[in-house]
Amino acid sequence: MRAVEFQEYGGPEVLRVVEAEAPEPGRGQVSIDVAYAGVNFADLKARAEGYRVPSLPFRPGLEVSGRVRAVGPGVEGLRPGQEVAALTEGGAYAEVVVTTAATTFLLPQGVSLRTGATLPTVLPSAHALLHEVGRLRAGETVLVQGAAGGIGTVAGQLAKAAGAAAVYGVVSEASKAAHALKYGYDEVFVGSGFAEDVRRATGGRGVDLALDPVGGDTFRHSRDALAVFGRLVSFGNASSAEPWQVGQPELYPLGLSVSGFSILSLAQTAPEALRELAEHAFLTIADGTVELPVTAEFPLADASEAHRLIGSRKSTGKLLLRVGRS
Structure with missing residues (x-):
């Protein structure tokens, strides 16, 4: 089979297509003939910084869609030939991937394999950020960083639906604002001065819930944009800044709350909670509550080009690698 891997950390050019034996599933695992693989910013951090890379060489990729190829001992409810989407611990940039059955999900009726590859990280993350962690209530106001990205595109729609x-x-730039405004946003701000823009838009009040995948100064500015009793949810550190710290001086005056979420961590610590979350979130695609546009698609051999596009910070929506038969 073909796969994409890197043997050293660096730019997109370190990604190489290799020939390898197709992996076999072990206990509690399934193998999947991959149709599409999602491309995420976490893949770029793995390639450039070693984020969640246990050893080299390493095959990136956290999400796939395809058909079950084989099931290992102890697996129930999945059988060869079924169309699925799966969250992996890496290795999705390949024609065959092995992952745990616990993070492999049957696609809802009417959801294509192409759409399925957009779902495993984005839909559950957006749902959890707004509801399970963010505790959004009807009538509240929401601020989302990265509004034109995959999670941002879904979060705007889910928030409005709620x-x-x-x-x-x-x-990050004006060219992305038009995309975000199609997907649930009332107003989109550009650049680092958004805290002042939020105060202006809300008559000085601030927002009830802010979602931040960036960290660093953006995390602090998001906190500054909160209303009394506001909640801030951190779900990434795209800036690669020092881990955030917050304490009594920042929280006590306005009764603020800060929490965090990582779907990859949840998959390891509470896979059954992730399964319940994912199954519920996937239905929002099936019933038309939200849509997640695929804005660029590359063949597997051009994974480096997909990384260059995301790294340019000019991409919107969801990017995919086209791997096998759909």
Whole structure:
């Protein structure tokens, strides 16, 4: 089979297509003939910084869609030929991938394999950020960093579907604002001055819930944009800044709350909670509550080009690698 891996850390050019034996599933695992693989910013951090890389060489890729190839001992409810989407611990940039049955999900009726590859990280993450962790209530206001990205595109729609009074987004450049405004956002701000923009848009009040995947100064500015009793959820550190710290001086005056979420960590510590979350979240695609556009698609051999596009910070929506038969 063909796979994409890197043997050293660096730029997109370190990604190489290799020939390898197709892996076989062990106990509690399934192998999948991959149709599409999702491309995520975490893949770039793995390639450049070793994020969640146990050893080299390493095959990146956290999410796939395809058909079950084989099941290992102890697996129930899955059988060869079924169309699935799966969250992996790496290795998705390949024609065959092995992952745990606990993070392999049957695709809902009417959801294509192409759409399925967009789901494993994005839909459950957006749902958890707004509901399970963010505790969004109807009538509240929301601020989302990275509003034109995969999670941002879904979060705007889910927030509006949940009855948010207003949903504000932040993007890195003006060209992305038009994309975000198609997907649930009332207003989209550009650049680092968004805290002042939020105060202006809310008459000085601030927002009830802010979602931040960036960290660093963006995390602090998001906190500054909160209303009284506001909640801030951190779900990444795209800036590679020092880990955030927050304490009594920042939280006590306005009764603020700060929490965090990582779908990859949840998959390891509470896979059954992830399964319940994913199954519920996937239905929002099946019933038309949200849509997640695929804005670029590359063949497996051009994975480096997909990385260059995401690394340019000019991409919107979801990027995919086309791997096998769909």
